Amino acid sequence: MKKNKCQAVFFGTPDFAVPSLEALSKASAKGGQAFCNIKTVVTQPDKPVGRHQSKPVPSSVKQACQRLKLPVLEGLDSLKDVEADLGIVVAYGEILPKWLLDHFPLGIVNVHPSLLPKYRGPSPIQAAILNQDKETGVTLIKLDDKIDHGLIVAQENHPLTPSWVQEGGRFSGHTFLSLTPPPLPRRGLGGGPSAGQLHDHLSQIGADMLIKYLPDYIAGKIKLKPQDDSKASYTKKLTKQDGKIDWKKSPQEIEAHVRAMNPWPGAWTMWRGKRLIIWKASLNRHPERSEAESRDLIVYPRDFGQRLTSLWLASTPACPEYARGGRNDVLNFEEVQLEGKKKMPFAEFAKGHPEFLNTTFFF
Incomplete structure (x- = not known):
């Protein structure tokens, strides 16, 4: 049958x-x-x-x-x-x-x-x-x-x-x-x-x-x-607030956060009262930074023979725990989106907003 x-x-x-x-x-x-x-x-x-x-x-x-x-x-x-x-x-x-x-x-x-x-x-x-x-x-x-x-x-x-x-x-x-x-x-x-x-x-x-x-x-x-x-381990339902970047974290952790929050809710920080979403970022090794410098936390541009628009997580003794980042890593923003605007390459954004290149992110 x-x-x-x-x-x-x-x-x-x-x-x-x-x-x-x-x-x-x-x-x-x-x-x-x-x-x-x-x-x-x-x-x-x-x-x-x-x-x-x-x-x-x-x-x-x-x-x-x-x-x-x-x-x-x-x-x-x-x-x-x-x-x-x-x-x-x-x-x-x-x-x-x-x-x-x-x-x-x-x-x-x-x-x-x-x-x-x-x-x-x-x-x-x-x-x-x-x-x-x-x-x-x-x-x-x-x-x-x-x-x-x-x-x-x-x-x-x-x-x-x-x-x-x-x-x-x-x-x-x-x-x-x-x-x-x-x-x-x-x-x-x-x-x-x-x-x-x-x-x-x-x-x-x-x-x-x-x-x-x-x-x-x-x-x-x-x-x-x-x-x-x-x-067993457990995860939660994500909210928009989960996308907020914690600048106390290492470049490696922030780069992972950017990838984890893409496409939703997007990894974001506040800049001049507006939400700035970082859609793509990457890590590179800085050839000149000392181990002491790798403990720093201000974000500012640094031209070391690559893109002028590279951002360097650098220079403030106010956050010694940043030392756990450990390596001479540079976090490069590759694609961003300012609130109310379209996505664009970071180089294009920086060209239109040169003042961003002197930004310090506080926490």
Whole structure:
């Protein structure tokens, strides 16, 4: 007797979920009995966006469903009458109720962009960059009634360094089965991808992992592993205030902060009563600074044979704890945006605002 194909409900809302939905839809169309069929998709209701918020806009997942011709539901109550074997959650944006966890015979599989139990919660990508981790990854878990706590279905590690670049369609031994990921950038000292770049990359790794592991999960061939709660750490939902630059920190920490806050909320500081967002920055080693000078904290221009618009975190004995920065590093601003203005290269901004080059940032 021929077994019926697994029926699945997909839960997702933002851009991060779209690659997974596309990959599952494609696999369902040509995967035969080994894979699941997307019976319906659940997403958050249309919401106003933009400065004026005048017109509700459908979620990225809803727009993808319209393109893929998949049925869409908004809200969870309507699922009580939907019969399906499996739930798949990718950034749905809401904690699922207990009754729904019990609704699917095969449970609910969730895609989380960290190496669980590290960085449970809503901002794991930013946390990995802020903490200057050497690696990150994606974890598939079977959801339970605690946040990002469920049994591990699969987990893949990926280095998080400036040398993480694409070579022949592979990233550090990982072959992409469903999609071609964007290459991650090479940067100067410190360096690495922004949160936006890492978000896009991990979203496609998550999609690939669903295609790779779901057939065996559905067939009961994967041994689920409990998370080690003693190693758990948690992240919070970011606010605009989290983007504020703390000038007491080292150049390395500030450069990581700039990447972690891009694209939202943006790493910012106040200058002449206006918010100045630093969208891109990089580190370089100053050839002449002594170890004593590296303890300094005023920001001012220094031409040492590179760009005239380089900024140097330099010179005030008022902040001895800055010594923990340790190295002769120069923080270069590369792209900025003054409140009410457009993004621009820092050289262009400095040309239009030469007074900025004598700025001291107080804290």
